[in-house]
Amino acid sequence: MHRRQFLQYCTVQTLASVAMSGVPVAGIAAQVNANTSQYLQKEIPSSGEKLNVIGMGTWQTFNVGSDEKLRLSRTKILRTFFTSGGQMIDSSPMYGSSQSVVGDGLQQLHHPKSLFAADKIWTSDGDATAADMQESLSHWQLEKFHLLQVHNLVNWQAHLPRLQALKEQGKVKYIGVTTSHGRRHDELEKIMKSHAIDFVQLTYNMTHREAESRLLPLAQEKGIAVIANRPFDGGYLVDRLKRSSEAIPDWARDLGCKNWPQFLLKYIVSHPAITCAIPATSKVVHMKENMGALVGAIPTEEQRKHMLQYLLALV
Amino acid sequence: MPALGILNVSDLSTYAVEDFIPIDREVFFRLFERQNEFAWPFHLLALGGMVFVFVQVYRQQFRFIPALLAVALVVVGYSFHLRLFSELSWTANYFAAIYFFLAGLLLLTEALCWNKWPGKVDSISPLRCNFGMGLSLFGGVFYPLTVAFVRDSIAGSEFFSITPDATMLFVMGVLFMLPVIHRGLFVLPFLWCVISGIIWYGLDWYPGLVLWLLAGVSCAFGLWTMLRHRESS
Numbered sequence: 001m002h003r004r005q006f007l008q009y010c011t012v013q014t015l016a017s018v019a020m021s022g023v024p025v026a027g028i029a030a031q032v033n034a035n036t037s038q039y040l041q042k043e044i045p046s047s048g049e050k051l052n053v054i055g056m057g058t059w060q061t062f063n064v065g066s067d068e069k070l071r072l073s074r075t076k077i078l079r080t081f082f083t084s085g086g087q088m089i090d091s092s093p094m095y096g097s098s099q100s101v102v103g104d105g106l107q108q109l110h111h112p113k114s115l116f117a118a119d120k121i122w123t124s125d126g127d128a129t130a131a132d133m134q135e136s137l138s139h140w141q142l143e144k145f146h147l148l149q150v151h152n153l154v155n156w157q158a159h160l161p162r163l164q165a166l167k168e169q170g171k172v173k174y175i176g177v178t179t180s181h182g183r184r185h186d187e188l189e190k191i192m193k194s195h196a197i198d199f200v201q202l203t204y205n206m207t208h209r210e211a212e213s214r215l216l217p218l219a220q221e222k223g224i225a226v227i228a229n230r231p232f233d234g235g236y237l238v239d240r241l242k243r244s245s246e247a248i249p250d251w252a253r254d255l256g257c258k259n260w261p262q263f264l265l266k267y268i269v270s271h272p273a274i275t276c277a278i279p280a281t282s283k284v285v286h287m288k289e290n291m292g293a294l295v296g297a298i299p300t301e302e303q304r305k306h307m308l309q310y311l312l313a314l315v
Numbered sequence: 316m317p318a319l320g321i322l323n324v325s326d327l328s329t330y331a332v333e334d335f336i337p338i339d340r341e342v343f344f345r346l347f348e349r350q351n352e353f354a355w356p357f358h359l360l361a362l363g364g365m366v367f368v369f370v371q372v373y374r375q376q377f378r379f380i381p382a383l384l385a386v387a388l389v390v391v392g393y394s395f396h397l398r399l400f401s402e403l404s405w406t407a408n409y410f411a412a413i414y415f416f417l418a419g420l421l422l423l424t425e426a427l428c429w430n431k432w433p434g435k436v437d438s439i440s441p442l443r444c445n446f447g448m449g450l451s452l453f454g455g456v457f458y459p460l461t462v463a464f465v466r467d468s469i470a471g472s473e474f475f476s477i478t479p480d481a482t483m484l485f486v487m488g489v490l491f492m493l494p495v496i497h498r499g500l501f502v503l504p505f506l507w508c509v510i511s512g513i514i515w516y517g518l519d520w521y522p523g524l525v526l527w528l529l530a531g532v533s534c535a536f537g538l539w540t541m542l543r544h545r546e547s548s
Contacts, residue, residue, distance in 0.1 A: 060339045065402035067345055096337045096403040181331060234333075282339060 039085040039294040042275045044174065045223035046198040051116060053269040054294045055088030056081055056287070057229060057280035063096035073282070075105040080284050082112045084291030090201070090227065090278050091140075092120040092151050093132060099139035107141050117142055118199075118227070120151035120178060126158025130166065147199055149176040153184055153191070160195055174198035180229050182210050192218050201227040204274065206267050206311050208233060216273035225275040228268045232279060237264055240315050249310060255303065256296015261286070265293035267307050270300075336517035338403050343518055346399050347478055348471045353394065361387070361476035365455045365485065372444075372492050377432040380493065381425040384486050385418035387476035392418070395479055410479070410510070417486070417503040424496055431495050439494040443540050447491025450533065454484025458525075465522050480526060483507045487533060501537060505530050 041050040061077075064070035081089075091099050099119070106115065119136045121129055133148060148163055150156040156177055163175040176199030179188050185202075192200060192215070200219060204211045205228070219226045232238045241260040248263055257263040261279070268277045279290045299307060351358070364383055371380055392414030400407035455475045463472035473481040487504035490496060508530035515523025 060337055060342075063337050063339075063403050064342050064345075065399065067342070067349060070342060070345060094334075094337065096405075098337075282341065 040269065040296075040298060042225075042269070044198065044225045044275060046174065046225070051225075051276055052085050052087045052294055053274075053276055054086065054265060054291055055090060055116070055118075055227070055276045055278040056086060056290075057278040058089065058091040058098040058102055059095055059280050061280045061282040062091070062098035062101045064101055065097045071101055071104060073284075074101050075108050076284055077281065077287050078102070078105040079109055080287045081291065082109065082114060084288065085114075085294045086291060087114050088116040088118055088147075088227070088276050088278065090118040090229075091136075093122040093136055094120070094151060099136055103139050103141040111142075116146045117144075118147040118149065119145050120149045121159050121163070122151040122154055124155050126155050126162075129159050129162035133166065133172070145172050147174040147176060148172045149178045149199060149201055151178055153177055153179060153187055156191060160191070160197070164196070174225075176200055176225075176227075178202070178227075178229070182208060185210065185215060189214055189218060192222055192224060197224060199225045199227060199275075201229055201278075203230045204228040204268060204271070205231050205233050205237065206264055206308060207237065207315060212271070216271060220273045226273050228274050228277040231265055231268050231277045232261065237315065241311075244314055246314055252307070252310075254297075255299050256292075258292055259289050261289045262293040263307065263311070265290060266296075266299055267304060267311075269293070270298045270304055332513060333517050335404070335406055336514055338518075340518045340520055342403065343514075344466065344468075344471050346395070346403075347473060348468075350395050350399060350478055351470055351472070351474070354477045357390075358474055358477060361474060365451075365475055368451070368489055369448075372448075372489070377493055378425070378429065380489065381421040381428075384489060385421040385425075387482055388414045388418040388421070388486065390476055391479055391482045395477075410507075413503055413507055413510075414479075417500075420500055420503070424493075424500065428493075428495055439492070440540065443536075444492050446536055447488045449488070450491060450529065451485045451488025453529070454481050454486075454488055458484055461522065461525075479507070480511050480523075483511075484526075484529060487529075491533075491537075498537070498541070501533070505534060508533075 039052045040054075041052055043050055062074050064074060078089075089102060091102055093099065106112070117140060119133075119140065121132045123129075123132050133145070137143065137145065148166070150159045150163070160175070160177070163172065166172050167175050176197050177188065177191055178201035179185070180201075180203045182203055188200065188202065191197065200215070202211050202215060204216075204226075208230070211226075216226065218224075238261055241264075248257055248260060252263050255266055257266055265277050265279065268274055277293075281287050281290060364387065368380055368383065371377065392411040396407045396411035396414065400410065458481050459472045459474050463469040466472065473479070475481045475485045483504050487501065487508075490500055490504070508526040512524055512527035512530070515521070515526070
């Protein structure tokens with residue numbers, strides 16, 4: 001390890017330790033811009049920009065309304081996320097108050113430079129694309145999103161051309177579409193084949209691998225980045241594995257997996273088509289576990305098969 | 316295409332039930348804690364209201380009971396659904412509407428039945444009255460205690476005129492005890508029990524499924540008494 005790399009490593013480890021120690025949010029706000037280059041990254045095919053492979057979702061977990069106590073706890077989660085190398089945060093107007101809770105947290109953390117802000121258009125009104133974006137931006141307290149996606153393909157025929165126009169005007173960097181729970185894959189496939197999009201978001205985890213057959217190869221062929229949502233199948237997989245009291249196998253530790261969430265995440269992000277996985281959590285300790293998947297090795301194809309075989313025997 | 320919230324009805328088929336429950340259990344229970352903090356000591360007034368209802372039913376003096384229930388429903392519709400829950404889910408606006416609409420129907424009942432009460436009390440059977448008493452006692456007393464016991468927190472429990480389920484169960488129970496009311500009044504309490512059960516199911520909190528059980532039992536009991544009444548007449 002070179003001296004520079006060693007110093008970077010020490011800085012990040014120190015920040016992570018401070019993040020866990022309960023230091024008041026404002027006290028660490030200026031330090032959350034951790035160097036992200038030492039983490040596992042993938043390229044966004046349409047631009048070549050590199051992105052750390054573990055992001056975070058906000059479905060349910062960040063929808064806490066005006067509850068000050070819970071807002072503070074979510075800011076601590078964001079702080080942990082950024083000090084552990086996090087970049088992509090994904091939200092949606094559908095997620096209740098999640099956008100404004102994220103925005104509030106980012107404000108308190110002085111808007112970390114490493115943020116990759118991903119949001120969605122969620123309205124049936126095809127003329128409201130820009131207005132929906134502006135409203136979401138005001139909740140996030142940002143001037144621009146990195147990525148805007150059509151949520152669950154709602155009126156995508158109207159929204160995608162408008163998003164394309166917003167991209168050409170420089171008002172958003174990347175555009176895409178989303179689905180979840182394995183729904184509407186046929187329609188998603190048609191969009192991927194016929195429209196110039198940068199990202200797709202879909203459900204992909206160790207027990208829901210339907211996307212492997214057509215969508216993931218198509219994404220590779222078309223140069224579309226893929227965000228994997230529901231990496232723990234809505235928490236079910238982690239709960240099941242933790243309840244089983246089965247310890248993580250030694251050979252998985254060689255891949256850098258210290259716990260089951262890291263095992264599940266490493267499998268997902270090691271698929272060549274997957275750019276980023278976005279687990280959601282409302283607990284700092286779980287965020288720390290998730291972000292641990294950002295370091296260590298990426299499993300090979302052979303190791304992936306072994307991981308899958310092992311897991312399917314347990315669940 | 317008709318719109319529900321910001322979605323067309325045609326889009327609804329692409330969503331699952333859990334898509335409309337954008338909260339986790341911790342946050343939902345915090346709503347009850349915050350509502351109880353906000354409402355205290357209104358709980359004492361609500362308790363007095365419940366006692367008033369039982370005393371009036373015992374005396375077979377039914378006037379003012381629907382109006383009191385309407386006030387409780389409006390308080391919950393506004394202070395819980397609109398003030399707290401709607402921050403987290405747009406569906407709460409529709410839930411509030413259920414409470415407000417039922418409150419309106421109860422006020423209408425009060426007006427229409429004013430001159431019929433206290434007469435015609437014979438039209439209600441002791442069995443129906445006892446069933447209603449049991450249901451309202453469950454909603455007003457046992458359900459709050461059960462939630463407090465299961466969650467090990469009285470501060471996060473449900474109470475009549477403060478939180479939705481206890482209020483609606485109490486209202487539904489009292490409706491069984493009132494004579495000469497329209498059967499249609501039972502539709503909204505039944506609907507709420509079904510909706511609330513779905514929410515609890517979506518949050519994986521299975522004690523809340525007692526609402527489905529009570530809705531089913533109430534529906535079956537109501538139909539049975541209706542058929543029995545028809546046969547006897």
